[in-house]
């Protein structure tokens with residue numbers, strides 16, 4: 487292929503058959519189960535990168551079903567999201583995500599900088615509860631149970647919370663192993679259409695694993711659990727801080 491054709495064709499690897507298509511990336515009937523818990527402040531400070539700031543030592547443990555996602559297909563994801571502030575604005579820092587589909591792992595890492603790893607999250611209905619698990623290989627790393635839609639919630643405040651900025655630390659190494667991209671990225675969810683929202687009691691246990699270190703942010707107290715479903719678009723991101731530039735800009 488001629489150099490000019492490489493330049494005009496290249497989007498993602500492999501050159502002639504990329505691991506994921508171009509966006510936009512729209513998710514239909516995206517179902518979230520979010521268990522909010524209190525953790526240790528020191529543990530949180532050790533993982534959240536400045537210039538993001540933490541207020542309360544809170545973690546949102548999320549399980550997400552994505553049965554119908556343009557370009558990415560049908561997959562399940564789980565991970566930890568941390569409420570933060572950036573320049574006085576409230577948002578959420580995506581600390582780690584585990585999922586079972588290659589296209590959003592590759593696209594999520596390369597485009598936005600999502601900290602995605604391959605694993606086996608499951609959301610299963612079990613009588614009057616939903617059972618959510620995360621296995622890394624054979625090992626159980628997370629086990630959660632959530633009551634089934636105990637109380638209907640107003641959807642508007644949840645839709646509003648989904649419009650807040652989300653932050654990622656995008657790390658792409660150079661061929662010599664040094665960081666080539668080291669950026670704080672901000673992205674938004676847009677065109678949100680809520681389908682329903684519910685509150686329920688929940689229990690969650692995190693187990694130590696060398697390659698799936700969810701237990702690094704231990705559960706000290708479950709604060710709440712919400713279950714909701716929405717259509718939404720995952721907009722592309724923007725760089726808000728460049729760690730390789732002397733002043734971050």
Ligand SMILES: CC(=O)CC(=O)O
Pocket residue numbers: 563583590591593594600720
């Ligand atoms: C690409 C993705 O799968 C992004 C996400 O975690 O929503």
